[in-house]
Amino acid sequence: MRYLALIIAVLLVTPTFGQRKKKEEGSEFTPTYVEGIPYSLPRTGIKIHVKAVCEKFEPGPYASYAEQLLGIKDAKTRASNTWTITDVQMETFAEPDPEQVHKAWGEVAALLNLTPNGCLAGINAGDLVLPAFSQVASNSSAQQPDFEDGFSFDFFTDRPSYYPGDSTNNFRPTKVSVEQKAAEAAQRILDCRMNQYDMAALMMDGEHPDGKAYEVSMKELKKIEKDYIQLFVGRTTHKKQSYSTDYVPGSTVKSGQVVFRISDENGIVPATDLSGKPVMMEFERVEELNQKLAAQTSSENPDAGISGIYFRLPGVATVRLIYEMNELASARLSIAQFGVVAPFPEDFLGGSYAVELHPETGAIKSVKQK
Numbered sequence: 001m002r003y004l005a006l007i008i009a010v011l012l013v014t015p016t017f018g019q020r021k022k023k024e025e026g027s028e029f030t031p032t033y034v035e036g037i038p039y040s041l042p043r044t045g046i047k048i049h050v051k052a053v054c055e056k057f058e059p060g061p062y063a064s065y066a067e068q069l070l071g072i073k074d075a076k077t078r079a080s081n082t083w084t085i086t087d088v089q090m091e092t093f094a095e096p097d098p099e100q101v102h103k104a105w106g107e108v109a110a111l112l113n114l115t116p117n118g119c120l121a122g123i124n125a126g127d128l129v130l131p132a133f134s135q136v137a138s139n140s141s142a143q144q145p146d147f148e149d150g151f152s153f154d155f156f157t158d159r160p161s162y163y164p165g166d167s168t169n170n171f172r173p174t175k176v177s178v179e180q181k182a183a184e185a186a187q188r189i190l191d192c193r194m195n196q197y198d199m200a201a202l203m204m205d206g207e208h209p210d211g212k213a214y215e216v217s218m219k220e221l222k223k224i225e226k227d228y229i230q231l232f233v234g235r236t237t238h239k240k241q242s243y244s245t246d247y248v249p250g251s252t253v254k255s256g257q258v259v260f261r262i263s264d265e266n267g268i269v270p271a272t273d274l275s276g277k278p279v280m281m282e283f284e285r286v287e288e289l290n291q292k293l294a295a296q297t298s299s300e301n302p303d304a305g306i307s308g309i310y311f312r313l314p315g316v317a318t319v320r321l322i323y324e325m326n327e328l329a330s331a332r333l334s335i336a337q338f339g340v341v342a343p344f345p346e347d348f349l350g351g352s353y354a355v356e357l358h359p360e361t362g363a364i365k366s367v368k369q370k
Helices: 002-013 063-070 108-109 178-200 214-234 285-297
Strands: 020-022 029-031 039-059 080-103 112-114 118-121 139-143 235-247 258-264 266-271 276-287 308-324 326-341 351-359 364-369
Touching: 039 112, 039 118, 039 258, 039 266, 039 308, 063 178, 063 214, 063 258, 080 108, 080 258, 108 112, 139 266, 139 351, 178 214, 235 258, 235 266, 276 326, 285 308, 285 326
Parallel strands: none
Antiparallel strands: 020 029, 039 080, 039 235, 039 326, 112 118, 118 351, 139 235, 258 266, 258 276, 276 308, 308 326, 351 364
8 A cells, every 4th residue: 555655646746748847946847748740641532534425315396207207217206315434534643641640759850841731751851842732623524515406396397386267267277286297397308309309310490500509409408308307306416524523542442432423414423413323433452562561661670660750652553433334444553542651760860861752652762861
């Protein structure tokens, strides 16, 4: 009991780490701890740029009469949007890793070189030439208007919706049925074809166009025929979309992460928009590299890491974008957080060496003796 009381008394009068103590009455306060400089190691993010094209089909109002009047079989009667990915590009960027925030202690803290976002760039390396620090808005999407051909079902008409009445019906207008309109449109198509034949066979009544007039006349007849045929077979327009988004994988490899989605109605949408089908990102990590890096960076020095200086050896992985079991893109990338973190050798931290790191990955770039 006497020894226990003695231990408690010592603990009560001993200042704790991080507190200040007073030397003597009237003297200045002096700290019992050493301040440090916090910093972080970088992690790797993946910026994905996607381009897509939407094929929009609009059925013709007379599609159900296509086979009966023109012999065109299987005319589509249902509207559809089909999005196709035409280009995918992936690039990497660096940002501070919240899982790798450290503090440098002692004299080495005054020798740190940091990037503008607080990542370790060097030690006692003087004025480093760092990459330009810029921030570009991500998660952006832009759609271009439809590639229109100047034709629209909404405004196409060459027949009134009602026939004027006569004495047989007390001059009441009679509504033109869809079947009548379809029959008249089919007749126009046949007339255009016959006129083209007559013009090509020099069988037209009156003066036959030649030279530029012939070319213009044939072109106009073909356009009229195409416009009328679209009333039966429908029309297809295209729209382009570009989309960019960022994805930062965690240090633990997780395949099958949704990075964005593809919606039939809206095209490429964020991963949170459940209206679209998911595009997944998968990682195939090079485990053998990590095993050998971990074996080579292990240290038996009891003072390893005492200064709080760490560096990173990035890992390597094959990154794939998968949509509906199909591979959209694949790339072999260095990803910092998939690698190994190790303490910097204490022998190089006394000020006799200049150390430079790659700010994108946290790996050592050079060690030079001063």
